[in-house]
Amino acid sequence: MAETAPIDFRTEPSRYRHWKLALENGVAYLTMDVNEDGGLKPGYKLKLNSYDLGVDIELADAVQRLRFEHPEIGAVVIRSQRDRIFCSGANINMLGLSTHDHKVNFCKFTNETRLAIEDASTHSGQTYICSINGIAAGGGYELALACEQILLADDGSSAVSLPELPLLAVLPGTGGLTRLVDKRLVRRDHADFFCTTAEGLRGKRAKEWRLVDRLVPPSKLVDETKKTAEDVAAKSARPKDAKGIALPAVERSIEGDTIRYGHLTVEIDREGRSAKLRVNGPAAAPPADAAAIHAQGAAFWPLALARDLDDAMMHLRLNETEIGTWVLQSQGDATLVEAYDALLAKEASNWLVREIVLYWKRTLKRLDVSSRSLIALVEPGSCFAGTLFELVLAADRSYMLDGVFDGSNLPTATIRLTSMNFGPYPMGNGLTRLATRFLAEPAHVDELKGEIGEALDAEAADEAGLVTFTPDDIDWEDEVRLAVEERAGFSPDGLIGMEANLRFPGPETMETKIFARLSAWQNWIFQRPNATGPEGALKLYGTGKQSKYDRKRA
Amino acid sequence: MAIDYSQLIPNNVDLSSDRRLQRALENWQPRFLDWWKDMGPDGTSAFDVYLRTAISTDANGWANFGYVKMPEYRWGIFLAERDQNRQIAFGDNKGKPAWQDVPGEHRSTLRRLIVTQGDTEPASVEQQRLLGKTAPSLYDLRNLFQINVEEGRHLWAMVYLLHAYFGRDGREEAEAMLERHSGDPDKPRILGAFNEETPDWLSFFMFTFFTDRDGKYQLASLAESGFDPLARSCRFMLTEEAHHMFVGETGVGRIIQRTCELMKEHKTDDVRALGAIDLPTMQKYLNFHFSVSLDLFGQEASTNAANYYTQGVKGRYLETRIGDDHLLVNDTYEIETIEDGRIVKKAVPALQALNERLRQDYIEDCARGVVRWNKAIEKAGINFEMKLPHRAFDRRIGAFAGQRVSPDGKLLSEAEWKANESKWLPTDEDRAYITSLMGPAVTQPGKFAHWIAPPARGINNQPGDFEYVRFN
Structure with a gap:
């Protein structure tokens, strides 16, 4: 702690x-x-x-x-x-x-x-x-x-x-x-x-x-x-006669190294300097329309989960700085997740739905810049469809089980694309995660639209380039353990820098410049004696003493 | 049209051969005169006023007396004589030759200091622009005008520095000083005290005693500056500032004298019934002006003041006479502050406490004046003592801002404060009474308003009935 x-x-x-x-x-x-x-x-x-x-x-x-x-x-x-x-x-x-x-x-x-x-x-x-x-x-x-x-x-x-x-x-x-x-x-x-x-x-x-x-x-x-x-x-085009929805405090309980939210569980492994973030899919079919979404308010599953995930990320960032790897998992019914995505797409012009989708966009961006290694695990019983599949796309690496675990009656793991993967959740660079992933093959992104709604098993997902590795149940445990352990062994600074460089290929935007320059220039300057050394300006500010600069241009 | 600047503007800065300065002043001078007509003493353009004009910095040159129409006053530009060997006396640059030009790295700091100082000079002229209408005598009217023209000259002195050393920025700042106006809600003067009204002559005398004295201490610490033209400018300004405080101290003193005379003559404390100003009311005005002026020194612990010192741009009062290392890096200084609901003394790094140190010098100087007033009261056989309130009393800036503290330095509850406030600070009724005494100006030579005694001596040793102002 x-x-x-x-x-x-x-x-x-x-x-x-x-x-x-x-x-x-x-x-x-x-x-x-x-x-x-x-x-x-x-x-x-x-x-x-x-x-x-x-x-x-x-x-x-x-x-x-x-x-x-x-x-x-x-x-x-x-x-x-x-x-x-x-x-x-x-x-x-x-x-x-x-x-x-x-x-x-x-x-x-x-x-x-x-x-x-x-x-x-x-x-x-x-x-x-x-x-x-x-x-x-x-x-x-x-x-x-x-x-x-x-x-x-x-x-x-x-x-x-x-x-x-x-x-x-x-x-x-x-x-x-x-x-x-x-x-x-x-x-x-x-x-x-x-x-x-x-x-x-x-x-x-x-x-x-x-x-x-x-x-x-x-x-x-x-x-x-x-x-x-x-x-x-x-x-403004906002509806002046509409009523807002209340955002009650996000509920969570912290017991030892387990943090439980309504739709998310975080389990911290201090020795492994990693945390498992397991998101839960919806428990029931989506409501019928925008009015029904409105009636559910903050309890509407996509909104509730986004708030859980957002809070968990901020908590882990600030309060669990040594937990360097976040392992992303999911659990639930992918068909229901897909149905929720369909509802979000159908009601996209509704002000509240628009806010929920924009909020997911920001939450996913927060994940992109959290300075943590991200590893997604696609296992039997997971529900990485559409919006939730963005978590897999956000990860630095993803592992998808090919087949089933011995002795488990869960069906084979699959992933699904929905229309939500093709536009509403751009990254800071202005591109979707799919477009960013396939910079070399823009046409492939279009082809993938043909796969919308298909349950893709490991082989198909691998074929489509949507996951990194697809070990079978014999290799799974070791592969995943090694990936997480190896991550924990590297320099956190080096990893942050490497990951940030690899995550945002493609065009520069104001947003990518802001984060890139912050992490590169500002953090470099913050470490340099001219700012934070005993005679640096930031250190001496307020004392009336004058800073002594190392005049070398680096 | 070619203008003979050495005639129009007495100076010792070689104005006639400085083209840059001439160009700047050609633009600025007409605006200054417009400002004087709009915002200077109201309705006085035709008056002939017996004024002192500085035409050089030597002993004979700085006090030339004669009748002048104020818009024709020869506002000069004077720097105290240059000491070729002067060194910076303090801070990181201690021992280096004083700067004759602005060092680039301190440019914005120096400009800010000069602008802040300069802004106060025209501000007080604006604050006092209506006082002439209720002058208690020609002598006092003349003193008011003398102060006004000299504040105008002090503005010139600062504008000269801006024009001569700060390029385009300096010229813009110089213009801005004529655009801000005391009490203007849209373009107020920089410092709070200079946006307060000076509605009556008691306030005026208190202002010149207390608030102009802040000016003295600010100028004195700028006179220590490593930037030599600023130091020399301020040193010469200090010679004039002394007269302003003389007007304040003797003005208050003459009111006290008159009040004591009436108290004795009529054997009563109730001098209001006799049309004079009672001593408790004067004490209240003193409390008000003292605390407002204390605020002008800024925060007790100040990063800016520390930076100014270390950089060598603003020193302490009489820096060179202080026997320490003039670096202050390892020294501490005791300041008063509030901790756990009590006023306590606390040692802080000396560099950060420079505002407080200057405030302390100021308080001691004020106290000496108050002693002289009390001697007069005592001499008259009256049992009353004027007192400076505690530094924490009624403050708006610094550690004591917004705290309720009695004049003798006790922390009070809001209820205690409310119960006593009217005993310590002028009430609306007090102000209305003082205003009621401010009748039409007394314009007959040698005559004085009922509530004030004549001065002991005339200006430039002129006789009591001298006609200091001719109204034409």
Whole structure:
């Protein structure tokens, strides 16, 4: 177990300590008011609306809830409660006190939250608008960059900045550099000046250089923001008269090394530094239509499982850092899984179904970037069909039993493709997992469409290139054991790097750049003495002592 | 049109041969004059005012007296004489020659410091722009105007640095200083205290005593800067700042004197009935202005202040006279803070405590002025003592922000605070009373409003009935 109490990602608005959520005229107002003494760990104060993981967990929860619980909300405003301070970014003292893996996990989670914000704007009809009433520094401005519109108070002092390089000798950790040039299309020479100027830019120049969209006199900022957001909300295609579904806390029990969710069981093998994640297929046939899905709400199997899986991944990432391999298994009736996929496809235009599918997309992406070795086991009694087959496709390697286990009456293992494998769940690179898998043979992906609905046994799956190895029952145990044990023997750093490089072939997107640059450049810089050595800038920040740089260019 | 800058703008920075500076000022100077007309002392353009103008930095040059129309005041640019051997006295660059140009790595820090300092100068002119209408005498009116034009000159001094050393950014910052206005909800001045009103002359005297004194300490620590032009600029500004505090200290002193005279003459404490300002009300104003001014020093533990020091851009008060290593890397300094519901002393790294150290120097300086006021009260045979409140009293910034603390430094419950607040801080009623005393300006030479005593001496030794301002 981790040394301290595990970090719990489950929260809800009545428990927020750092954000206020208010709804009015189709607009949600997410107001940041960070409680200085509300840090997740002791030893630092969250001054000046700076944040730590705890603050971002609340933000992520709010973003998620707004999508499911509030179909009537068409725009979301992010703003600050504080006078003259919007947000000063990630708390530096917290970073200084954190282990490297916590820093990386923190950055990763905040990145996923920012991407979820953009996903909501792009796909859910909930457009994010940022209203900056003061200083938006570092992660504060990066949060703004994740929004579709940025309004800045034009008071001669409100400014946006990315002071990481000049002040801390590190890089903005939540996609700031990428979004500047790739999303807002800021000219690279302007971006260069901006990122080396600790105090950032304000007013006219910030606008002219595309760093913000609009300048508003401070006395009008509240009204202008409201007006802008209400206009955007009015244009949203979300159903204003629909009712949302409640997202009650995900239920789980942790007993020793077993974590049980409604539809997922995690068993940790500490000695083997691995965990088995076994997802359970649906227990009954799917409901008839969208209205019936709505009636089931959070209990609707695909949604319930996605929430279980999401929570389990976040828990394992943060609280079980030494468990380096996740073994993915499933259990259930593939025909039922297929029927659920058919329902999701049939009702794709329904707002709630759309949210559930988008949520699966994000959950699978979270799996892709979890920095764990992923091994999928397709065994008799498993139900890797359609949406669940994405888990097999996400794995670095998959093993499928050819035949049956001696003495078992379970039928031969099969896998099935559904239409959900061909579009709704793109990876960060913009391609489906199938398209990514078969980069060399794009035509093969089309051919596979002909296999939709077929129960493919090991031989057929192997033939179609959908699994890696297909040992029989005599070889199975050793092959699988060796694969997991071998993984546990390698350097975790080397594995993370290798896996990340191999998992995302194909085109670059803003998203792949953000994660790749974070893991490559930022993590390298975070390890270097110029940032974290005894005389490094991040280490000395706040002491008044000046950092001494190793001037060699590497 | 060619302008003879050496005539228009007295200076010792070789303005007439500096083309870059001329170009910058050609743009800025008309805007400054527009600003002065719009935001400076209201309705005073035609007045002839007996003002002091600095035309050089030597002993005779900095105090030339004569009648001037304020828009025609010759706002000069002066730096204290250069010491060719000056070295940086503190921080990582200690012992190196003082910088004559801005080092690239400290450029934005220096610019921010200069802008923050510069922004306060026009702010106070704006805050005081209506006071002339209720001046208690020509003497006081003239002093107000003297302060106003000198704050204008201090703005010039900072604008000179921005124009001369910070390129385009500097020019933009210089313009922005004319665009922000005290109390403007859309473009407020940078620091909170400079957005408060100065509605009456008691407030004005308190402001010049307490808040301008903050300016003195900020300027004094910038006068230690490794950036030599800033240091020299601030050193010369300090000579003028002394007059502002003189106006504050003697202004409050003259009100006290008048109040004590009336108390004695009428054998009563109730001087309000006699149209004067009672000592308890003055104490309340003191409490207010002192705590607002303490906030200007910033957080007790400050990363910025530590960085400024280590970088060599802002030192301590009288840095070179302090007998330590001037690096402070291993030193600690005791600050007061709140822990477990009590005010406690706590040692923190000295580098981070530089704001607090400067605040302490300031508090001691304020205390000396209060002693002089009390001597006057004692001399009059009145049993009353003015006191500086505890540093934790009524603060908005730092460790004590939002805490309820009595003037003698006890932590209070909200209920205790509410029960006593009206004894410690000016109430609406107090303010209304002070406002009621502010009648039309007293314009007859040698006459004074009822609530204030005449000064002991005239400006530049002029007689008591000297006509300091001619209204034309």
